[in-house]
Amino acid sequence: MDTVTIQSITTLLAGILLLSLVTVEAGGYFLTRVLGGRVPANTLQTSFYRAGHAHAAVLLVLGVAILAVVGDAHLPAPWDWIARLGVPVAAILMPAGFFLSVWGRDPRRPNRLIVLLWIGAACLTVGLLTAGVGLVAAAVRA
Secondary structure, eight states: OHHHHHHHHHHHHHHHHHHHHHHHHHHHHHHHHHHEEEEEEOOOHHHHHHHHHHHHHHHHHHHHHHHGGGGGGGGOHHHHHHHHHHHHHHHHHHHHHHHHOOOOOSOSSOGGGGGHHHHHHHHHHHHHHHHHHHHHHHHOOO
């Protein structure tokens, strides 16, 4: 894939991530309703909703930041995409794991969808390591 195409896809992805922050805003509104007692939630749900909301916001912003610099690493094709997509994929999976694993009426523990959290954590780790090592290696080469 040529540099122009990669840059276009990266620009598109950055725009999508920034627009996705609007959903985090909506989640913040939902969270204020939970914390205000207007939406019924037990302690487990409240904790998981808070964690899901926080992870979504931080990971979306981190994903945009990584997209802004990872091109400087000049990674080969498969590693380049892992570095670019690891954090954005985690920004979807980890909050989904937090929210969906406690959905329902008064759950006592997370359901099987908690696996999304751990898959997201793996994507986050691999994406961060790939981007970080690639950028450090590029700086050493320079």
